Amino acid sequence: MASVSMRQMLEAGVHFGHQTRFWNPKMAPYIFGERNRIHIINLEKTLPLYNEAAAFVRQVVADGGRVLFVGTKRSAREAVKQAAIRCGMPYVSHRWLGGMLTNFKTVRQSIKRLMTLDEMAQNGTLEQHSKREAQGLRREREKLERSLGGIKEMESLPDLLFVIDVGHERIAINEAKKLGIPVVAVVDTNCAPDDVDYVIPGNDDAMRAIQLYAEGIADAVLEGRSAIPEVPAGEDEFVELDEEGKPKPRTGAPAPRRGKTAAVKKKATTRRRAPEKVEDDQVEEVVAAEVDDVEADVSPEEFMARRRAALAKRKPASTDAPAAADAPAAATPTTDTPAE
Template sequence: MSVISMKQLLEAGVHFGHQTRRWNPKMKRYIFTERNGIYIIDLQKTVKKVEEAYRTMRDIAAEGGDILFVGTKKQAQEAIKEEATRAGMYFVNQRWLGGTLTNFQTIQKRIKRLKDIERMQEDGTFEVLPKKEVVQLKKELERLEKFLGGIKDMKGLPSALFVVDPRKERIAVAEARKLHIPIIGIVDTNCDPDEIDHVIPANDDAI
């Protein structure tokens, strides 16, 4: 049985690519036709690629590997958080902080700070600190949680990256490629598929 059906993809509008003037010619092999100035993605290929990506991710998880889900565009933020959490994986759905992968040790220091403030909040330290200091700590905690909350329990580099819109997440993609971390990506008609190891051709706004 398929992971997803053509009917489900059609209903979600996954087949609608970008306007023909905003395309990457390398995506030609995934395009079915053009209609009213918009490219229509070949959903038969999408279904096949979803199956391949699913098998890859299932195998990684079965071997105890971690997958980092990345999607910071507004349309993807909630879905990325939900699906990563459901799978027991990690996510970045706000701004990608440069060096999240390539400078992971520095990021871990920020995560330690986040956990330290959380502990202070839980163990009663906040109650004995001056009110002004507590306000500042709460603001810092909110900011750290916003950007690092989805990876605060990630102990090391992920085994793979799952990316929505590699064009928008180009820094994350570049970091993963530099470290030879496999990338699975939802790739629209305006993206370069050559940068992605496992391409899922789809409308990246139909999340």
């Protein structure tokens, strides 16, 4: 994993917090002290937390997940955008639209509109409109590109959010919390670390510090992507999943295909046992169990009569039974339920 040293954090100004009068008491465990009425963040706690967050990002990407970079403040826009582009992940750097995650279906419609306008601009269809209409379409395209250009390739919800400044991106964090999406965020001394799964305590205003965070997370993404095993040409791409839906590590013998396994199980469950000796009051249960074996031209009543006759022949004759017991079985009532 690309390591970041404490000296690099000191040079980037990660340890500088906000003024003491703006502090949030929930950040007290991460504060070393104060100097000139400015809180100093304890880098001995920041560095291991940063490494832990980077390791989590790497694992998410290695499992096939997607990370959404979020940084819409002016000091973070360019650094977040460049880092996301370098590692091939979606990003939001202009303005977070309300419902971008919770109402993703509607957002996808706007993205499709943006892609349509891009196609019109490339093939020259845009120039076929009148001058006024073409100008309006260009403005619409520019507006959509600013807001949604970074997530054009994101076809589904992300698996992880990386956020710069939780106070400025509160709406994004709230939406991620509602959907159960984990959040890795840089938290300064004036913000609360609530709803953040992996806290990186540090300066979220200095451009050098933001660039350090973004580049480190981008490196973790690239390392996680390189850890994904490639399937050689000609091999089966079947991947066995565990109970949580994650791929299991491959063992020596290849796993069987799901279709074959299901067929074997179905055949095993439908195998019939050898017929057992039953009493007269269990005849209907036997008929119900073996009704699948009745031929199409034999009615259920005739089959019941044949079955009773076969059972009567197998039963030992009773000495106390009257002679009427040898009468055809069809003359006896079929059920014990009294007639209404």
